[in-house]
Amino acid sequence: MKSKEWNLHMKKALMKPHLEKSKQRVENAYQKNAKYYDFAVKVFYPLMGLRIDEYRKKAVEYLNLNEGDFVIDLGCGTGLCFPLLMEKIGPNGKLIGIDISTEMLSIAEERVKSAGWSNVELIHSDIEEFKFPTEINGLISTGVFGYLGKRTEVLEKIHKALANNGKIVIVDGKRPQKWPSFLFKLFVKLSSPYGLTESYFENDTSEIISRLFQNVTFEDLYGGLLYITAGEKHQNPKITN
Numbered sequence: 001m002k003s004k005e006w007n008l009h010m011k012k013a014l015m016k017p018h019l020e021k022s023k024q025r026v027e028n029a030y031q032k033n034a035k036y037y038d039f040a041v042k043v044f045y046p047l048m049g050l051r052i053d054e055y056r057k058k059a060v061e062y063l064n065l066n067e068g069d070f071v072i073d074l075g076c077g078t079g080l081c082f083p084l085l086m087e088k089i090g091p092n093g094k095l096i097g098i099d100i101s102t103e104m105l106s107i108a109e110e111r112v113k114s115a116g117w118s119n120v121e122l123i124h125s126d127i128e129e130f131k132f133p134t135e136i137n138g139l140i141s142t143g144v145f146g147y148l149g150k151r152t153e154v155l156e157k158i159h160k161a162l163a164n165n166g167k168i169v170i171v172d173g174k175r176p177q178k179w180p181s182f183l184f185k186l187f188v189k190l191s192s193p194y195g196l197t198e199s200y201f202e203n204d205t206s207e208i209i210s211r212l213f214q215n216v217t218f219e220d221l222y223g224g225l226l227y228i229t230a231g232e233k234h235q236n237p238k239i240t241n
């Protein structure tokens with residue numbers, strides 16, 4: 001490695017000593033492609049029959065939010081869930097959006113400003129390092145959990161942070177049993193600008209969700225490539241360790 005390249009490499013490593021390689025790769029992907037994200041979700045994926053807006057609406061309905069509620073959007077990206085959430089919680093509620101990518105967050109910030117919402121807080125953080133506030137009424141996470149290595153830990157923290165009767169909803173990816181392998185590989189390839197790899201789809205959260213939450217629902221979406229799962233805080237969860 002030439003010395004200039006080495007300096008740059010070291011600088012990057014020093015800037016984010018806490019981020020392991022795969023996380024850094026995902027963050028870089030979103031930093032680089034944030035400006036195309038809304039187009040991809042609103043135009044490109046729907047051309048393939050992926051009705052993301054519909055899944056988003058469905059997810060927000062599962063939370064059963066009320067006016068004045070406190071809600072977290074985990075891995076909020078550009079804030080595409082915000083209008084639906086804000087419609088439910090109104091000006092007296094509180095919404096916190098968390099994301100690892102400052103570029104995604106700056107688009108979310110524009111959305112917040114142009115809507116004139118004063119009760120939305122955006123936090124730049126790695127979800128796995130985030131210290132959750134308590135008394136959360138609802139937590140939504142769409143298209144994020146597959147990126148996380150410490151899913152059990154994060155879900156246990158969320159369980160603790162939810163208010164009694166607080167709800168969680170996750171929309172995410174899983175390996176589609178009925179898809180021909182070439183189609184699955186093609187989908188992964190087309191999504192690689194956003195750091196998706198096949199391993200993203202091995203990270204189904206259903207078993208952990210069923211241990212920690214009650215009244216759990218689980219439904220396949222998009223021929224089994226996606227799932228939506230929701231549940232309510234369980235008073236006697238099965239916590240590991």
Ligand SMILES: C[S@@+](CC[C@H](N)C(=O)[O-])C[C@H]1O[C@@H](n2cnc3c(N)ncnc32)[C@H](O)[C@@H]1O
Pocket residue numbers: 023026027030041074075076077078079080081098099100101104125126127128141142143144147148194
């Ligand atoms: C597919 S996008 C989903 C964005 C938004 N939830 C939506 O539905 O449009 C995934 C988001 O998760 C964020 N993300 C990935 N890993 C993360 C981590 N470890 N901590 C915080 N955010 C993360 C990315 O930066 C990106 O904005």
